[in-house]
Amino acid sequence: MDIPASSPTYGQEGLWGCYYGWAPPATPQLNSPEGFPNAFQTPYQCQMNTYQPGPAAANPATHSSPTGALARPAAGASYKAQSPSEKGPQPESKAASPSSESRYGLDPQLLPSAVQVMQEDQRQWEGKTFGAHAPSALPPLSTTDCIIEDKGNASPCFIRCTTYSFPCEALSAQQSHLPLGAIVTPLARQHKAERPVPVCEEGDCLRGCGECGAYMCPSMDWQDCGQRFHCPFCGKFTEVPWPQYQHTSSHGRRVDSDRRPELSLGSYEILEPNKEEAACLLLAVDVSGASLRAGQLESICQQLHSLLDTVYRAEGTEQCALRVGLLTYDHRVHLYNLSANLSRPSMLVVMETDELELPLTDGLLVPLGECKHIIQSVLQQIPLFSPEPQHSTSIPQDTVISTGLKILQEVGCPGKLLLFHSSALSESPSRTASSGIFSSNKPKSLFQASDSAISLAKACVSQGCSVHLLLFAQQDVGGAWPGDIPHLTGGGLFSYSNLLSKLEKERLHSDLMKIVQTVTVYKAQLRVFSSKELSVSGCYGSFIPSACPGLVAMAALDWHTALALEFTHSKALSEGRGVAIQVAVSYTSPNGEKRIRVHSLSLRCSASLLDTFRNSQAETLLTFYCKKMYCAVVERPLQCLREELQAEVTELLASYRKIGCTTPVSSGQLVLPVFLKALPVFVNSLRKSEVMLPGVRSSVHQRLLQRSRLLSMDTAGTVTHFYPQLLSLCVGDERPRVGEVVRCSASSLDPCGLYLAYRPSALVLWVGHGVSRQALMELFGNSCFSLVTTGEIKLSTLDTPLSVHVRTLIDTLQSNSAFTVMLKVVKQGDSCEDSMQCCLVEDKSPNGGASYADFLYHIHINSLRLLV
Numbered sequence: 101m102d103i104p105a106s107s108p109t110y111g112q113e114g115l116w117g118c119y120y121g122w123a124p125p126a127t128p129q130l131n132s133p134e135g136f137p138n139a140f141q142t143p144y145q146c147q148m149n150t151y152q153p154g155p156a157a158a159n160p161a162t163h164s165s166p167t168g169a170l171a172r173p174a175a176g177a178s179y180k181a182q183s184p185s186e187k188g189p190q191p192e193s194k195a196a197s198p199s200s201e202s203r204y205g206l207d208p209q210l211l212p213s214a215v216q217v218m219q220e221d222q223r224q225w226e227g228k229t230f231g232a233h234a235p236s237a238l239p240p241l242s243t244t245d246c247i248i249e250d251k252g253n254a255s256p257c258f259i260r261c262t263t264y265s266f267p268c269e270a271l272s273a274q275q276s277h278l279p280l281g282a283i284v285t286p287l288a289r290q291h292k293a294e295r296p297v298p299v300c301e302e303g304d305c306l307r308g309c310g311e312c313g314a315y316m317c318p319s320m321d322w323q324d325c326g327q328r329f330h331c332p333f334c335g336k337f338t339e340v341p342w343p344q345y346q347h348t349s350s351h352g353r354r355v356d357s358d359r360r361p362e363l364s365l366g367s368y369e370i371l372e373p374n375k376e377e378a379a380c381l382l383l384a385v386d387v388s389g390a391s392l393r394a395g396q397l398e399s400i401c402q403q404l405h406s407l408l409d410t411v412y413r414a415e416g417t418e419q420c421a422l423r424v425g426l427l428t429y430d431h432r433v434h435l436y437n438l439s440a441n442l443s444r445p446s447m448l449v450v451m452e453t454d455e456l457e458l459p460l461t462d463g464l465l466v467p468l469g470e471c472k473h474i475i476q477s478v479l480q481q482i483p484l485f486s487p488e489p490q491h492s493t494s495i496p497q498d499t500v501i502s503t504g505l506k507i508l509q510e511v512g513c514p515g516k517l518l519l520f521h522s523s524a525l526s527e528s529p530s531r532t533a534s535s536g537i538f539s540s541n542k543p544k545s546l547f548q549a550s551d552s553a554i555s556l557a558k559a560c561v562s563q564g565c566s567v568h569l570l571l572f573a574q575q576d577v578g579g580a581w582p583g584d585i586p587h588l589t590g591g592g593l594f595s596y597s598n599l600l601s602k603l604e605k606e607r608l609h610s611d612l613m614k615i616v617q618t619v620t621v622y623k624a625q626l627r628v629f630s631s632k633e634l635s636v637s638g639c640y641g642s643f644i645p646s647a648c649p650g651l652v653a654m655a656a657l658d659w660h661t662a663l664a665l666e667f668t669h670s671k672a673l674s675e676g677r678g679v680a681i682q683v684a685v686s687y688t689s690p691n692g693e694k695r696i697r698v699h700s701l702s703l704r705c706s707a708s709l710l711d712t713f714r715n716s717q718a719e720t721l722l723t724f725y726c727k728k729m730y731c732a733v734v735e736r737p738l739q740c741l742r743e744e745l746q747a748e749v750t751e752l753l754a755s756y757r758k759i760g761c762t763t764p765v766s767s768g769q770l771v772l773p774v775f776l777k778a779l780p781v782f783v784n785s786l787r788k789s790e791v792m793l794p795g796v797r798s799s800v801h802q803r804l805l806q807r808s809r810l811l812s813m814d815t816a817g818t819v820t821h822f823y824p825q826l827l828s829l830c831v832g833d834e835r836p837r838v839g840e841v842v843r844c845s846a847s848s849l850d851p852c853g854l855y856l857a858y859r860p861s862a863l864v865l866w867v868g869h870g871v872s873r874q875a876l877m878e879l880f881g882n883s884c885f886s887l888v889t890t891g892e893i894k895l896s897t898l899d900t901p902l903s904v905h906v907r908t909l910i911d912t913l914q915s916n917s918a919f920t921v922m923l924k925v926v927k928q929g930d931s932c933e934d935s936m937q938c939c940l941v942e943d944k945s946p947n948g949g950a951s952y953a954d955f956l957y958h959i960h961i962n963s964l965r966l967l968v
């Protein structure tokens with residue numbers, strides 16, 4: 101029997117301790133205890149229940165019902181809750197849902213709000229410029245639209261730190277439980293109004309440290325009137341060669357500093373004189389019987405035809421220099437000589453794919469300007485191939501990748517390899533070999549890539565071959581996961597159910613455009629330098645880890661690829677010198693230029709842990725934890741990781757409470773640094789994400805795909821994934837209001853409203869059952885709720901203000917996403933409402949994850965226990 105949470109008899113005995121007479125104030129308290137100099141730095145305090153020690157706490161996730169977000173607590177569960185009469189004034193609940201309610205009687209609306217944090221930051225920085233001076237101040241949030249000016253420190257869009265004041269001592273760093281990390285997005289897209297990263301030629305650029313190899317940056321300390329400089333990364337001196345000598349001013353700056361980006365800016369690029377081969381585009385199309393029978397081959401070829409047309413026109417010249425190659429495969433590989441001097445293309449069949457020897461290299465990759473008509477005539481003929489009945493499936497996808505890689509190796513260029521695969525996927529040998537009970541090489545986790553995938557991915561990385569695997573008509577049956585190589589090489593995995601559907605065709609078109617048009621650099625080598633008192637102890641992201649965490653090699657890198665760095669003290673830092681971090685990425689540009697992008701950041705350090713807490717941001721911590729945890733799932737059980745994450749945040753709360761409260765605070769008060777207000781809701785969302793907490797209906801492939809995507813996602817994307825944007829579109833009969841952000845909870849949803857939920861992997865339009873007929877008419881072209889089509893659709897193009905607003909909003913959200921996300925319409929009470937519930941991260945989730953209110957209560961109580 102379900103027991104309503106509002107019943108006075110609900111749960112007579114408290115499992116995690118009792119509380120009495122909790123009467124929440126109408127708004128969260130913002131007290132300002134002594135010792136906090138300005139209101140901006142005031143810690144956040146929120147009234148929680150009065151705590152009395154009780155039995156040891158249990159994991160909230162284990163207590164929540166696994167049957168879905170709307171499931172009420174299991175019958176017989178005994179939790180102490182308050183009757184409505186005991187509660188204080190409640191804000192008007194909109195669409196009250198049991199999944200939004202707290203089992204401890206907390207009012208979710210009074211808990212710290214991530215939306216409020218983001219809105220306050222946006223208001224603070226609206227129309228302003230953040231000057232990235234050294235040492236860096238706390239920057240605007242990644243979700244805030246603001247212009248950043250490089251004043252000697254790398255912009256936060258390139259490097260964002262978990263704290264902008266590192267603790268001086270290793271011991272206090274440990275005590276704080278605040279990880280010292282940085283999220284690096286080396287090629288992040290800048291604001292349109294910002295100055296692009298300047299480029300200087302290698303010969304004109306001042307050379308960096310002769311000892312450790314760090315590049316010249318404003319943190320280098322000039323001495324002896326400019327004859328030599330002290331390197332903060334290794335602590336050694338380097339003499340300046342006489343031709344590059346320039347004297348220094350009384351402030352110790354070289355007099356030519358303002359003319360040299362390497363002396364005055366946090367980010368610059370060095371252009372090396374030598375050039376390499378330009379990148380190419382290699383297309384591999386499955387033409388096996390399975391593919392021909394499935395009937396999508398014609399569609400694929402048409403899409404490729406229009407893709408090449410677009411690329412050709414974008415270059416605007418018949419001299420389109422992008423080299424393109426084509427291969428097709430069934431149980432053999434077919435190569436095409438596309439040389440313009442041949443009267444028609446010639447096909448070469450490769451019989452032996454195990455130890456592939458290419459019969460030719462000339463003509464396999466030809467500039468599009470020369471071979472467009474030839475390649476398009478081949479694309480027209482491909483759907484006419486007749487299938488060979490005795491060979492219905494094709495060679496394994498990994499063999500095709502090896503063949504593509506071989507072509508790039510022979511020609512000596514990097515590039516993108518696009519595989520259009522329709523046959524059944526083949527399992528990599530090491531995974532199938534591990535199925536026996538007594539097998540000794542059993543993989544530790546389903547997230548672990550097979551040895552063969554890693555070794556092929558390594559070969560792709562050293563050649564700069566970025567693999568994009570596009571799958572057609574594949575069933576998600578689990579087991580064969582082909583995504584390791586694409587994701588380890590900076591590419592991606594895309595799956596389409598049926599190309600006969602117009603929407604799927606549009607999705608394929610949009611994905612192809614994103615793949616080809618995203619500016620990508622190749623053969624990226626990332627090297628991290630940090631103050632000599634710190635060492636790089638970890639590096640987390642989508643790449644093959646090396647023995648040295650400060651050195652990363654990647655096949656390809658684009659504007660949204662980010663990775664996380666972790667630093668550990670090797671000795672005490674000095675407040676006078678601060679912290680210096682440098683990330684140098686050498687890469688080959690699409691046209692073959694060798695460049696090195698140098699980002700340098702200088703930070704404060706402090707003996708006071710309060711400074712460390714006050715200068716940290718929840719979103720950066722979330723991104724850091726996400727990358728670290730998603731890397732660790734390969735090695736450790738999920739439950740251990742969830743507990744570890746929870747314990748870290750609990751210790752962090754306890755630590756801040758211990759040092760941050762200079763005046764007595766009642767045990768019912770939650771005390772958080774102001775910029776970490778959103779941390780509990782973010783961490784809870786990460787903890788209960790499908791990757792870390794699989795639900796009954798979780799798909800293995802979806803989990804693997806999400807992990808791979810999040811490992812390389814930047815801060816703004818990660819925040820939006822774990823705390824989706826929930827936009828209210830209109831309420832009742834009022835004039836359409838577009839874009840008001842509300843909290844991710846069912847209680848924010850007005851049944852008379854329309855809401856758009858966006859995260860990088862989902863875009864859901866929720867239609868309340870009470871939406872006015874006029875709004876339905878304006879948006880869907882019919883005024884009846886029951887006639888609104890649900891599922892993946894494209895909104896009709898109607899000439900009404902609401903339709904125009906909503907479609908513009910959807911277009912903007914879709915264009916900002918790194919991969920195509922289709923709109924899904926969900927009606928209130930629908931069977932597919934699950935996809936909306938996944939976005940309501942403050943509530944209990946469909947996979948059984950605890951609500952924000954319960955999680956916050958739990959970590960608060962446990963942090964108090966640590967202080968007893």
Ligand SMILES: [Zn+2]
Nearest residue numbers: 309312331334
């Ligand atoms: Zn050095």
